[in-house]
Every structure is written in structure tokens, then in C-alpha cells.
Amino acid sequence: MTNDLMLLMPLIIVGAGAILLMVASTCEKLTHELAAYGSAGIFAVAFLVQLSFCIAGNVAPYTEAFNGVLVASNFSKAAGLIILACGFFTSLSSQAYFKRNNFCSPEYYSLAAFAASGMLLLTMAQELITVFIALEIMSLAIYVLVGYDRKSVISTEAVLKYLMLGAFAGAFFVMGSAFVYGAAGSTKFVKIGQYLAAHGMLHSLAMIGGAFFIMVAFLFKAAAFPFHAWVIDVYDGAAVPVTGYMATALKTAIFAVFANFLVIDGALQQQWITFLFWISVLTMFVGNLIAIGQQSLKRMLAASGIVHSGYLLIALVAIGSKNFSGSVIAFYLAAYAAGTLGIFTALSYLGGSGEARKTFDDFKGLAKARPFSAAAISIFLLSMAGIPPTAGFMGKFYIITSAINAGEITLAVLGIVSSIISMWYYLRLIIAMYFHEAEEQFDEPAISSWAPACTFVLVLCVFAISLYPITV
Amino acid sequence: MFADGLFIVFATLAVLGAVGLVLFRHPMNGAMSFVVTLISLAGLYALLSAKLIFALQLIVYAGAIMSLIVFIIMFLNIQPDDLPQEEMKLFYVLVSAIVVCPIGLLLAKIVKSLPVHSTAIMGNKFGGVKEVGLLLFRDWLIPFEIVSILLLVSLVGAVILAGKRGTTK
Numbered sequence: 001m002t003n004d005l006m007l008l009m010p011l012i013i014v015g016a017g018a019i020l021l022m023v024a025s026t027c028e029k030l031t032h033e034l035a036a037y038g039s040a041g042i043f044a045v046a047f048l049v050q051l052s053f054c055i056a057g058n059v060a061p062y063t064e065a066f067n068g069v070l071v072a073s074n075f076s077k078a079a080g081l082i083i084l085a086c087g088f089f090t091s092l093s094s095q096a097y098f099k100r101n102n103f104c105s106p107e108y109y110s111l112a113a114f115a116a117s118g119m120l121l122l123t124m125a126q127e128l129i130t131v132f133i134a135l136e137i138m139s140l141a142i143y144v145l146v147g148y149d150r151k152s153v154i155s156t157e158a159v160l161k162y163l164m165l166g167a168f169a170g171a172f173f174v175m176g177s178a179f180v181y182g183a184a185g186s187t188k189f190v191k192i193g194q195y196l197a198a199h200g201m202l203h204s205l206a207m208i209g210g211a212f213f214i215m216v217a218f219l220f221k222a223a224a225f226p227f228h229a230w231v232i233d234v235y236d237g238a239a240v241p242v243t244g245y246m247a248t249a250l251k252t253a254i255f256a257v258f259a260n261f262l263v264i265d266g267a268l269q270q271q272w273i274t275f276l277f278w279i280s281v282l283t284m285f286v287g288n289l290i291a292i293g294q295q296s297l298k299r300m301l302a303a304s305g306i307v308h309s310g311y312l313l314i315a316l317v318a319i320g321s322k323n324f325s326g327s328v329i330a331f332y333l334a335a336y337a338a339g340t341l342g343i344f345t346a347l348s349y350l351g352g353s354g355e356a357r358k359t360f361d362d363f364k365g366l367a368k369a370r371p372f373s374a375a376a377i378s379i380f381l382l383s384m385a386g387i388p389p390t391a392g393f394m395g396k397f398y399i400i401t402s403a404i405n406a407g408e409i410t411l412a413v414l415g416i417v418s419s420i421i422s423m424w425y426y427l428r429l430i431i432a433m434y435f436h437e438a439e440e441q442f443d444e445p446a447i448s449s450w451a452p453a454c455t456f457v458l459v460l461c462v463f464a465i466s467l468y469p470i471t472v
Numbered sequence: 473m474f475a476d477g478l479f480i481v482f483a484t485l486a487v488l489g490a491v492g493l494v495l496f497r498h499p500m501n502g503a504m505s506f507v508v509t510l511i512s513l514a515g516l517y518a519l520l521s522a523k524l525i526f527a528l529q530l531i532v533y534a535g536a537i538m539s540l541i542v543f544i545i546m547f548l549n550i551q552p553d554d555l556p557q558e559e560m561k562l563f564y565v566l567v568s569a570i571v572v573c574p575i576g577l578l579l580a581k582i583v584k585s586l587p588v589h590s591t592a593i594m595g596n597k598f599g600g601v602k603e604v605g606l607l608l609f610r611d612w613l614i615p616f617e618i619v620s621i622l623l624l625v626s627l628v629g630a631v632i633l634a635g636k637r638g639t640t641k
Contacts, residue, residue: 015621019624022624022628065613066613066614067610067611067612067613067614069612069613069614069615070614105632107628107631107632110628111625111628111629111632114621114624114625114628117621118621118625121618127614127615129612129615130614130615130618133615133618133619133622134618136622137618137621137622137625140622140625140626140629141625141629143629144625144628144629144632144633147633148632150633159633175579179582182586182587183586204585205581205582205585206582206585206586209578209579209582210582
């Protein structure tokens with residue numbers, strides 16, 4: 001058991017680091033490269049601190065003062081580790097990216113750290129108002145990162161779309177919280193759970209409507225089926241490292257809080273299980289359909305992110321509220337984060353200035369010009385497609401096993417079918433890289449950039465994560 | 473009964489103000505109509521005996537924030553020619569109103585199902601500065617403190633998106 005301060009230490013380090021970077025960015029001497037190393041250091045320290053403590057069960061730090069609003073568990077710890085690792089790799093890949101793209105300022109890294117502090121809060125929050133504020137901290141920082149390149153039209157379009165639709169999702173969340181409060185008389189997860197245990201889900205219409213609106217907000221942020229339309233344009237408009245950050249860290253935070261919300265009480269999840277079933281099926285297949293039609297790599301990865309949200313929704317359908325550990329979800333998120341971040345890190349130093357290289361055809365013949373990078377990208381793609389012995393395979397294996405254990409055989413089968421369809425667009429890039437001749441010269445990699453090293457580390461992660469044992 | 477009448481007046485005004493905000497063509501008219509909404513909301517808070525929130529709503533929202541918005545609109549000096557042509561506006565508003573109608577009906581049903589709240593004045597210093605402050609710092613410490621991070625993020629974000637930016641170092 002560790003003391004309460006240690007549980008909050010990663011959050012404090014990232015938050016204080018963000019403020020420090022913000023203040024330091026006013027100093028002329030701080031180049032954005034230094035800021036990149038600084039933020040990477042902050043994330044690394046926070047990661048190690050997060051790794052160092054061990055928790056048994058649910059621990060609410062400072063119960064007297066914080067009133068049980070934040071609760072740390074092994075699930076929140078794992079989600080926090082993924083988020084901090086994503087922040088670390090994003091900082092270093094941004095450093096490589098901004099060698100070729102000239103719109104960075106040191107505040108970029110401060111905002112990335114602010115976003116991470118919001119995400120860490122989300123993983124621990126056990127109270128609806130705190131969830132809302134943490135959600136907005138994260139979203140506001142990400143909006144600005146998406147629109148960082150003010151000269152680019154598609155980036156401006158992306159931020160406008162995301163801001164407008166994100167504001168709707170936030171409004172839905174607030175309305176849902178108000179209704180849940182109206183029914184249960186509290187916004188704390190524990191109290192809502194007690195209410196549900198006493199009265200059941202269908203006792204009050206306000207509870208049903210409130211839970212529905214809250215779920216709509218989460219599904220929007222996770223880019224699940226009816227609310228997936230924004231993803232493609234927003235991911236396409238953002239800078240490559242930001243897209244990678246959004247696809248991994250943000251998704252981790254959202255699914256962590258979504259799972260925490262669903263396991264408030266068995267009744268809550270049971271009532272919505274059919275709804276979530278259809279959402280997850282439609283999310284997988286619509287995502288696949290969109291991804292198959294894409295020519296641009298970033299748009300394909302955005303669409304494949306929708307598909308992966310679908311797999312995670314399978315895991316949400318299958319979780320039991322008794323003895324919830326969330327290990328399957330955390331494992332899948334880690335596996336997906338390693339693969340996706342790897343590709344985006346590779347893209348951030350291969351993309352060229354102004355992201356000139358973006359379609360499948362632009363990567364023809366990469367295997368000859370850059371054998372190591374091409375091999376790394378292939379491994380990431382195979383992991384996302386779910387080929388053994390990568391982490392992606394084990395993640396899908398655990399999700400499908402847990403679905404079968406929960407009696408959701410149809411969902412498990414549909415998950416496998418969707419994963420086979422997804423091979424189409426993942427293998428397409430591998431074929432382009434290996435079996436076609438290059439049409440143009442690839443640029444030399446930028447000097448003194450850590451991104452290639454990060455790619456290598458992430459390849460190791462893809463294999464290492466698959467060896468980590470969990471119980472389904 | 474007088475309070476119930478007041479509630480209906482304020483609620484209608486709040487909704488009308490919001491509708492006006494959406495429908496008015498010139499941003500200044502929209503802002504003025506928004507003021508109506510904010511003031512009626514203050515009235516609703518007063519009906520709930522939330523004294524402090526009532527005062528804050530008037531001073532901060534209807535006062536400070538609105539004057540900031542109005543200042544910005546005047547600063548931009550928007551002429552009728554600057555506004556976009558919106559010929560299909562009424563059509564779009566009508567169609568989207570029909571589309572969101574089921575959600576509206578659901579909302580109405582939910583609101584009806586909520587327990588009836590009396591508009592009688594709460595005693596026991598409910599809603600006073602001291603009581604709200606105690607609640608904020610005792611029960612809601614974490615949300616209250618993390619709002620400061622939220623404000624900081626939006627401040628930095630606004631400066632980055634709108635401010636002058638030097639060339640990359």
C-alpha cells in the first residue's frame with residue numbers, strides 16, 4: 001500500500017509540468033525542441049512514478065478532503081500508464097515532425113501535458129461533475145492542438161467541426177448528469193450505484209434518459225457508430241503527432257471512464273447491453289466500410305480507429321460489474337496504442353514537409369529506401385490487424401474470449417469477421433511498401449531526431465505487451 | 473401561485489431568448505436576445521432560493537460576460553453586407569426542429585417525471601454566500617480546484633489560436 005499523495009503524484013507532476021512549460025515558453029531561450037525534451041522528461045518521470053505504486057482494490061485518496069471524488073484502482077493505474085506513455089512518444093515524435101513543419105511554439109507541449117492531466121483525472125474520476133470538467137480540460141487542449149496550424153485550411157475546418165460537435169457532446173453530458181442527479185439525488189458513482197441497487201434502473205425515467213445522454217457523450221468522444229462522422233476529417237486535419245495522440249491517449253481515457261461508469265451497478269449495464277451490442281456491431285462494420293474506401297493513410301487510420309472502438313465496445317458489453325478489473329480493456333488499449341502510436345511516429349518523420357506524403361501510393365517502394373522503417377510499419381499494421389505473435393492478436397484474443405465467457409457468441413463471431421475484413425486495408429499498405437517500385441525519392445531523415453528510436457522501442461513494446469499475462 | 477406564474481414567465485422568456493439567439497440575423501440582435509435568456513435564468517435561480525447564484529448570474533453572466541461579447545461584436549463592426557446569405561435558413565431550422573422533435577418529447581417526458589419542487593422560500597440561510605462556500609470547499613473541493621486548470625487551458629488555447637505568433641524558433 002502506498003500513501004495517498006503517491007497515488008496523485010503522476011497527476012501532480014503532469015499538471016505542474018504543464019504549468020511550468022507554459023510559464024517557461026514565454027522565455028526567448030526556450031526553443032520548441034527543448035520544450036519537447038522537457039515534456040518528454042515530465043511524462044517519463046510521471047510514468048515511472050505511476051509504475052512505482054501498487055494498489056489493492058479501490059483506494060480513494062484523501063477521503064476526508066476530496067470526499068471520494070477520485071478513486072484509484074489497478075484499472076485506472078494501467079490506463080494512466082498508457083496515457084503517460086502516449087504522451088512521452090508523442091512529445092518525441094512531435095519534435096521530429098516539427099523539423100519539417102514550421103508552425104510549432106513551445107506552448108504546444110504545454111497543451112499536450114494539460115491534455116494528459118485531464119485524461120489522468122478522467123481515469124480516476126468517480127463523480128459526474130468531475131468527469132465533465134476533466135473531459136473539458138482534455139477536449140479543450142486537444143481542440144487547440146488540432147487547430148495548431150492556423151495557415152492550413154483543413155486544420156481550421158477540423159478544429160471548427162470538432163469544437164462544434166464536441167460542444168454538443170459536452171452539453172448532452174451535462175444534461176444527462178442533471179437527470180441522473182434528479183433521479184438518484186447525487187452525482188457520485190457510489191451513491192448512484194446504491195440508488196440503482198435499491199430501486200433498479202427502470203424505476204425512474206430521469207435515470208434512463210440521464211444514462212442515455214451520458215452514454216451518447218461517451219460514444220461521441222469514442223467515435224462509435226452514429227457519432228463517428230467527425231473522426232475522419234478531424235484526424236485528417238490535425239498534425240500527425242496530434243492525430244496519434246488523439247487516437248491513443250484520448251481513446252484510452254474515454255474508455256476508462258466509460259467502463260467505470262458502466263460498472264456502477266450491474267443493472268445499468270444489463271439494461272443497455274442490447275443497445276451497446278448493436279452499437280459495437282455497427283461501429284465495427286461501418287468503420288471497415290469507410291476504411292476500405294480511403295486513399296489517404298491518415299484517413300484510413302482514422303477509420304480503423306473507429307473499428308477498434310467497436311472491438312473495445314465488445315469488451316464493454318462483456319464486462320461483469322462484479323470483480324471488475326478492466327484488464328481486458330486495458331490490455332487491448334495498450335496493444336492498440338503501441339501499434340497506432342508506432343505508425344504515427346513513423347509517419348511523423350517519413351511524411352515530409354507539409355505532410356506531402358499521405359496516400360498509399362506515396363509509400364510505394366519504402367522497403368527499398370528505408371528497410372527498417374518499412375519493417376517497423378509492417379509490424380505495427382500486423383499488430384493492428386491481429387496477426388500472432390503481436391500484441392494486437394493477444395488483445396483481440398482476450399476480448400473475444402471474454403465475450404464468449406459472457407455468452408455473447410454472436411458478438412465474438414462478428415468481431416472475428418470484422419477483423420478479417422480489416423486485413424484488406426492493412427495489408428494494402430504493406431503491399432505498396434514491399435511490392436512496388438518507388439516513384440520518387442524519399443527525404444533524408446532529420447538529423448538528431450529521436451523518432452526513429454521511438455519507433456524501434458514501440459516495435460519492442462508490440463512484442464513485449466503480447467507476453468504480459470492477464471486473467472480474463 | 474404567484475411564484476408559479478413567475479416561473480412560467482421566466483421559463484417562456486428564457487426559451488424565447490434562446491430561440492431569438494438562433495434566429496436573429498445580426499450578431500448584435502442575437503447577443504441582446506441572449507441577455508434576455510440570462511436574466512430570466514437569474515429569475516429562475518431566485519425562485520429556487522439560490523440567492524448567491526442569482527446575484528452571480530446577474531453580475532457575471534448578464535453583466536460582465538455579456539458586455540464582453542457585445543464589445544467584441546462592436547469591435548468587429550459587422551455591417552449587413554458582411555453577413556452570410558442564408559436563404560435556406562428557415563427551411564433548415566424547420567427540418568432540424570422536426571428531426572430533434574423525438575428527443576424534445578423524451579426530454580419533456582423526463583422533466584414531467586421529476587418530483588415536483590416547491591417554490592416556497594427555503595429558510596435556514598439556504599443559498600447564502602457562507603453556505604455555498606462551505607459546500608464548495610467541503611464537498612466539491614476537487615471539481616472546484618480543477619476548474620482552474622480548465623480556465624488556464626482555455627486561456628492558453630485562446631492566445632495560441634487567436635494571438636500573434638512569432639516565427640518558429
